[in-house]
Amino acid sequence: MTHPHAAEALQATAIAGIAGILIAGSVLAHLARRVRQPAVIGEITAGILLGPSLLGLLPGNPTQRLFPDDVRPLLSMVAQLGLLLFMFTVGWELDWTTMRRRKSSVAGVTAGSILAPMLLGVGVAALLYHAHSHVNGEKVPFSSFGLYLGVSMSITAFPVLARILKDNNLSRTKIGALALTSAAFGDVLAWCLLAGVVAVVTASGPSGFTDTLWMSAGYGAAMIVVVRPLVARGVARLSARGSGVHLATLVAAGLLLSAYTTSRIGIHPIFGAFAFGLVMPRKPQAMLEERMVRPLQHAGELMLPVYFIVTGLSVDVASLSPGAWGELGLILAAAVLGKLLGAGLPARSFGLGWKESTGVGVLMNTRGLTELIILGVGLDLGVLDRTLFTEMVLMALITTAMTGPLLPHLFPRARMDLVTGPAKASGRVRAPGPAGEQASDLAV
Template structure:
């Protein structure tokens, strides 16, 4: 009979085997999709889906079940959450308010337009889908929670994936690329705020509990701004590399615990620490903190993909689900494209540039998967809806490269005046565009 000690050692070894398998398969598939000029995140997510019930689990003997046993999955989820917390910290840190000073008029209009239209269409779509996905297991999902969450899922733009696409396509220095980056940064902050509100509504047991959570969140944000940020400023100026890195990571984990205790998800705490993290001295912080965390996150995030992939079951989709999937993809694309193109054109951008901008802000990537994992953990999404939304994230992200190539280069190159923002300035000063 196997002893408890041996069982624990075998379980630990299984988790390590799983992580090794995830890294190997993720790297191989990531390199393959890279040859197709797709972001590596597409390959990593596909690797997670392939190792789950959608492919590997269909083979005789269900290899997914013995490679990723139920006992090992909580440990894999913990490892995934560590990588996710560090990733969310980096996302918050990448949001530089200084960026808002360039192209702020057009970027704000595009960001708000794309979020409002996408959110509204997502809520409208929820009225059609709710009756088929109103229960998760034995628990019933409220329409308000379902509709709000679907609206948030439609509103996401993946800032990291967008930045990578811009670099690969040589669009970083163009007006379109600059506006897209600023819009995506604004989108990220607004989307996380929306998700925080939805999470609070879902987890609150009543109006009084919701008020309690909002008050505690206010205290948490005040402590971050008044206490934590000044301490981090002092530490970045005086502390050695090792101590600074350890302190930042510890702060991220403490903040993640705090937001979890409040009733929100751990990612919100990590993201908020990234927002208050000092940006100067930029070169030293990037070398001492950012790059080490990027490397750790690069190793741990693939575990998040496999945890996500284990919840994706493409074979479980029915013919009706495929029609729903088509509607979800259509609404996701129409919401972002319309919400971005209309304000961009109305502010003076050419139709071609505005189209490229709409395609860029339609990328969802890893950011969408983070949102969907929160919905799954909260019990707002059933297995079929989760699978369809993951596929939507993959499709909208994969479309960006081919559509931009077909649209060729933007009409405006670096150094040319931003006619849209000029129009905004003229309007404010009483001039004519």
């Protein structure tokens, strides 16, 4: 039994640690924006710097003092809540109407941008498997290892991409709309693929996988047939009464219960939060944005930076050997080439020039927080060891950071092919989805 004073000391340490996390994340996010990078670059960097990669190398190991082992479960709980709130907003902001437009080009870019890097990722997994086949003393089956690396390579971070497009006045161009809509559809497909991979990893044999598959199908059917109409009816009733003060609280409870359900089924809680966001109604938009989305986003903005620090505690750049840096080079080459070919060639086949097609591939190469979430799941499941996890986190950081500096060379502002008129740098440009910009701000 934990002594009351010891428990209070742990809570105090956790509170101080969260304060340090918020300060470091805010400072580095500001610095990232100053160099025209999305804020998520600064926040991820803050997590790495506060971990064993830098702070832990100083005399006295300040990382261990700020985030001792006993405190990390408390930080992980806060990080998990922030992550679930984020995943809910990602699900809610997806606009199926926008995604149905330009079906042929969107389908081609989406399929290519997932399949090409996934195949290259499986190829890289075959080369790296011997060096990373054992995690925590347990051998990882190649099927789980290869599938996980393939799915990890195929990710495009929709919310981060939305912010990059806005900052570069590309949100309202045909190319920007194609990339963003393809990324939105690809996000849904990638989460479905990841759910399948997680089911394969966690299932105890073929019968266990079959059980997980059937329970997942039943959960999905219940969300569509039962939960969606009930939630829509409740929101309509609250709107008609002009109430909805406690809407965010009720929705938070719903997404947590949905996350709990997917966890019990055998797939990660993030899928439950994401699915609950998908089935939430989008109208009345003004009331939902004011009473539901903004409060949940603000809560997520406070808690999500903790996720970067928890992730950074597992990233140890200083421990990478020369061979590991060579592996990182191979991973980077596969990740970048997969997106350039997988997204660029279909875009070219639909009539875009080579420069514009390359630009679509560069845009789809943005990974950001979405990649970190998937890598964190892989680390928790014991599919990735800490060395490969560090390499993959660095890949996500580099591929996201390289997008912004390349765009001015690919899309000079004077030659933009606008969809609906000139974009205004000072205006509020919304990404596809009812919470376009707000959700993007949360993620970046």
